[in-house]
Amino acid sequence: MSAKRTLPAEPARSVAAPARRAWRYPPLNALIGGGLLLVLIGMALLGLVWTPYEPLRLDLLARFQAPSAAHWLGTDEFGRDALSRMMMGARTSLWISLLSVSFAVVAGTLIGMLAGYLRGWTDRVLMMLNDALLAFPGILMALGIMAIIGASQYGIVLALGIAYTPSVVRVVRGSVLSLRELEFVEASRVIGNSEFYTMLRHIAPNCLAPLCVLATSMFGWALLSESALSFLGLGVPPPAATWGSMLAASRPYIASAAWLGIFPGLFISLALLAINLFGDALRDRLDPRMRK
Amino acid sequence: MFRFILHRLGMAVPTLLLISVMVFALIRFIPGDPALLMLGDMADAQSLAQMRSSLGLDHSVVTQYLIWIKSVLSGDLGFSISTRQAVLPLLLERFSVSATIVLVAVALATLIAVPVGLFAAWKQNSAMDLGLVAGATLLLSIPSFWLGLLLLYAFGIKLGWLPVVGYVMFADDPLKAITYLVLPIVTLTLVEFGAIARMARASTIEVLRLDYIAHARAKGLSEGAVLWRHALRNAFAPTWTLVGLILGNLLGGIAVLETVFTLPGVGRLMVDSIFARDYPVLQGCLLLITCIYVLVNLCVDLLYPLFDPRVKL
Numbered sequence: 001m002s003a004k005r006t007l008p009a010e011p012a013r014s015v016a017a018p019a020r021r022a023w024r025y026p027p028l029n030a031l032i033g034g035g036l037l038l039v040l041i042g043m044a045l046l047g048l049v050w051t052p053y054e055p056l057r058l059d060l061l062a063r064f065q066a067p068s069a070a071h072w073l074g075t076d077e078f079g080r081d082a083l084s085r086m087m088m089g090a091r092t093s094l095w096i097s098l099l100s101v102s103f104a105v106v107a108g109t110l111i112g113m114l115a116g117y118l119r120g121w122t123d124r125v126l127m128m129l130n131d132a133l134l135a136f137p138g139i140l141m142a143l144g145i146m147a148i149i150g151a152s153q154y155g156i157v158l159a160l161g162i163a164y165t166p167s168v169v170r171v172v173r174g175s176v177l178s179l180r181e182l183e184f185v186e187a188s189r190v191i192g193n194s195e196f197y198t199m200l201r202h203i204a205p206n207c208l209a210p211l212c213v214l215a216t217s218m219f220g221w222a223l224l225s226e227s228a229l230s231f232l233g234l235g236v237p238p239p240a241a242t243w244g245s246m247l248a249a250s251r252p253y254i255a256s257a258a259w260l261g262i263f264p265g266l267f268i269s270l271a272l273l274a275i276n277l278f279g280d281a282l283r284d285r286l287d288p289r290m291r292k
Numbered sequence: 293m294f295r296f297i298l299h300r301l302g303m304a305v306p307t308l309l310l311i312s313v314m315v316f317a318l319i320r321f322i323p324g325d326p327a328l329l330m331l332g333d334m335a336d337a338q339s340l341a342q343m344r345s346s347l348g349l350d351h352s353v354v355t356q357y358l359i360w361i362k363s364v365l366s367g368d369l370g371f372s373i374s375t376r377q378a379v380l381p382l383l384l385e386r387f388s389v390s391a392t393i394v395l396v397a398v399a400l401a402t403l404i405a406v407p408v409g410l411f412a413a414w415k416q417n418s419a420m421d422l423g424l425v426a427g428a429t430l431l432l433s434i435p436s437f438w439l440g441l442l443l444l445y446a447f448g449i450k451l452g453w454l455p456v457v458g459y460v461m462f463a464d465d466p467l468k469a470i471t472y473l474v475l476p477i478v479t480l481t482l483v484e485f486g487a488i489a490r491m492a493r494a495s496t497i498e499v500l501r502l503d504y505i506a507h508a509r510a511k512g513l514s515e516g517a518v519l520w521r522h523a524l525r526n527a528f529a530p531t532w533t534l535v536g537l538i539l540g541n542l543l544g545g546i547a548v549l550e551t552v553f554t555l556p557g558v559g560r561l562m563v564d565s566i567f568a569r570d571y572p573v574l575q576g577c578l579l580l581i582t583c584i585y586v587l588v589n590l591c592v593d594l595l596y597p598l599f600d601p602r603v604k605l
Contacts, residue, residue, distance in 0.1 A: 128306070128310070129310070131307060131310075132307055132310030132311060132314065133314075135307050135310075135311055135582060135585060135586050136311070136314075136544075136582055136585070137540055137541045137543070137544030137545065137581070137582075137585055138541070138544075139541070139544050139545040140544035140545075140578065140581055140582065140585075143544075143547070143562065143563070143566065144315075144318050144574075144578055145318075146566065147318075147322075147566045147574055148318065148321050148322050224435055227435060227437075228435070228437065228545065228547075228548045231437050231548055231551070232547060232548060232551060232563050233563075233567070234563070234566065247437065247438060247441070250441075251441070251552075254441060254444070254445050254449065255445075255449045258445055261438075261441050261442075261445070262442075264438075265434075265435065265437075265438030265441065265442070266438075268435050268438060269433050269434045269435065269438065270433075272432075272433035272434075272435070273429065273430065273433035276429055276432060276433050277429065280429075
């Protein structure tokens with residue numbers, strides 16, 4: 001009895017152990033990236049219910065005030081509180097990026113799975129069109145689409161969503177092509193499951209890892225492209241605030257009110273840094289080639 | 293070699309054709325009369341009728357495309373609605389400004405980032421490596437238009453070393469032209485340095501794990517010879533592909549930087565044409581940039597065997 005107490009059973013060594021350890025001690029880039037991302041998302045969510053001042057309220061007596069206790073990030077050319085607008089901008093910028101990536105992931109997954117699973121002519125035609133779309137640089141395609149549909153919040157979502165769909169199609173099709181020949185997919189067919197069920201139950205979940213890595217990178221691209229489009233004046237129309245449009249609006253006053261340009265750019269950079277760090281950590285964890 | 297070039301060129305032709313169909317279709321998607329779009333609201337009835345017949349609007353869409361592509365291939369991209377200038381010379385003039393900035397910046401970034409990436413990989417996990425990786429990730433996360441504004445503020449406004457707005461063509465006054473080009477080039481070099489250094493480091497780390505590197509070391513070669521003669525060429529190949537992609541993407545995305553530095557490049561021309569609803573210019577810009585993107589990637593593929601000894605033609 002005592003021997004049993006003093007000699008506890010040695011835990012079985014499993015392949016999952018290193019993964020569990022990595023989960024318990026997440027790498028530094030995941031911690032910093034994830035933490036920063038949470039702060040920015042928190043700021044955007046808080047902006048939904050509360051901002052220090054009304055973001056659109058003009059106060060011509062308080063124009064161009066430098067950062068102070070009353071206005072932490074100063075005020076703009078119309079006396080609007082920059083921090084409140086930054087919170088509003090976080091909401092708009094992150095929401096547009098999320099919607100664009102979701103559009104690209106859903107549309108790209110459907111097309112990629114269809115092409116990879118059906119193969120033959122469907123695959124060839126879809127991939128030919130997809131490769132032609134990939135030949136357009138993403139931001140250029142978004143600019144072309146914005147020229148047709150005009151500047152609006154959902155216009156950007158559509159433009160960026162369409163621009164990023166071809167990359168998702170490539171990744172999903174590649175995964176499906178390698179998965180469909182594996183034994184467990186064959187087994188699913190043999191036991192009488194329909195093609196649709198096999199695709200949904202057995203193939204789709206296995207495409208998730210590369211898709212997660214791509215979606216994280218795309219979130220960064222979308223955020224940068226949205227800021228760039230807003231900076232060019234092709235984004236969300238004023239008076240709504242996005243980080244890019246705030247940066248563009250600060251240009252004429254850069255010599256006299258530099259803070260108006262510094263903070264929006266700093267927030268875009270922090271968001272991109274968070275996504276890059278988090279994306280690196282995710283890729284290290286999910287991409288088998290990256291595991292040492 | 294010749295067959296490979298022919299094959300790769302053959303692959304680029306359908307892509308270019310599809311791109312031309314898409315650019316043609318893009319303008320046709322805009323609601324309204326294409327002749328009116330091409331001439332602007334001020335056009336009189338006679339020139340509208342002329343434009344309609346020259347665009348072939350009374351024929352099928354396929355015939356319209358064939359008429360359009362025939363004029364494109366003969367170098368006729370139409371006339372700008374706002375300035376009445378021929379589109380092709382306008383495009384080429386503006387393109388030279390953008391191409392100078394992008395080419396010089398990417399070349400500089402590659403020349404600096406590749407040795408830095410190689411060194412970081414060699415000293416993997418040292419404090420120097422971690423610092424370089426952190427610096428590269430930080431630079432990668434800074435949008436070019438913000439970094440440009442900060443540099444403009446520091447060197448243009450605060451220190452007054454470099455001009456803030458305007459541009460002088462290189463042919464008119466080379467020395468003055470350089471002063472206008474320094475800040476945009478430095479901005480792009482810094483931003484692209486991050487991406488290229490990270491890629492160079494990652495691919496060198498993979499190469500340094502291979503057996504032939506161990507063999508080269510076992511032969512007694514110095515570390516310098518191992519890195520420069522054996523690791524660099526293999527590690528540079530993936531970086532070279534990234535450089536091609538960056539070149540193409542920059543030509544599409546340079547509009548923001550040209551806006552910051554008020555440069556008369558092709559990106560700014562395209563954005564202005566969107567605002568002015570100058571569709572012939574917009575169509576020309578889209579066509580030019582996408583064709584160059586395809587051609588740049590084609591050149592990257594063709595030059596690939598120079599850098600990767602494993603790829604034989």
